[in-house]
Amino acid sequence: MEIGQYTDTLEDYSLISKDTPLISNLNMLENIALIKEVHELLSIEKAENIAKESLEKIGLSHIGLNRLNQCSSLEVFYVMFIRALMSRDMNVIITTPFFLISNLRDIQPILDNIEILNTHKNIFIFDNITNKSHYEGSSCPIVK
């Protein structure tokens, strides 16, 4: 199935892909907090506290003040995911995580952290069929 065919069926979704990078002149906390500051008019302090709490949940509180070039691709991916959770959209779409995260071998630790962070949203991972073997045995259902 093509991604466009699927996303057309969803009313609202936040996208995590190479086409939605983090904002380079903001640090990680600011990148996450921005969504709530704009959409929920939260103060910067409150929004950044929420962002900090989310990073703490997966043991990444130390990267809060880092800029994009100071983080690994895995850290950037988690920040992108937390940012997606901050929006009001009920669906989160992750495209080609093996492309976004360099040297990723096992998807399961990522799925575990996604579970820790996410409480109520629908998460969809889109990937190429060639990466199918990476998902076999993981905790998420595979749909072709």
Add this chain to the structure above:
Amino acid sequence: MIVKFIESIGDKTLGTLSSFYEALKFTFICLAHMVTPSSYNPAMRMVLTKQIYFTAVTIIPLFVMMAFIFGSVIIGVVIALATQYNLQDKIGSIIITFVIDEFSPFFTALLISLRSGTAINTEIAVMNVNKELNTLRQYKIDLIDYLFLPRIISGIISITSLSIIFALIMLSSGYVFTLLYMNMDLHTYKTILINAIEVKDLIILLLKSLAFGFATMLIPIYSGLKAGAAYTAIPISVLNGMVKLFIAIFLIEVLSLLIQSL
């Protein structure tokens, strides 16, 4: 051959008119957002504060030094010429017109264009090429409210306030030269300036600073937004943006001179 030539002229004319219309539309959209209270969300206010800091505050030491050096030299030349041509009785209005109406806003606009205009043009073009603008669109963050408006407002505030500082420094150094060339005491100098200054001069300073501030930020933003998708498009975008900005600054200056002469 002739048909092709006429076609190419028509094509270029249509292209120019179309881009002029787009630029005008963008200007009006920005102005509309400027007067909409909902544009001023916490994220926008934070960017605005940072922009004012980077555009107006960090430049102050350099700006004061340049205002003192350039301002003193130029006001010295003006006063020397006025004395040479026996225009001592007009010295007040000469200084006020030259410093407040013309030189301060123009010089400030040029300096801010060189420093912040280029930076903003590059920043927006890089964000465009890196698809960061796409991220903001995807997360339904209004580009005008979050990115453009703080920069435009900071430009207006910065150029207006720095023009006033520049004028004050120039008027102060003017005293040194009147003392040297005309042996004038401070009280007389102050009286001459107060008698020469009119509300019209302050309005001109304010309006010109507003226009310069708006153009100095809007044109680089628009140019950055129109940059292509490759990194090689960034220098071209900055180059085009700066040329357009300098033309706009000179146009504003000429327009203000024309309006004043009416």
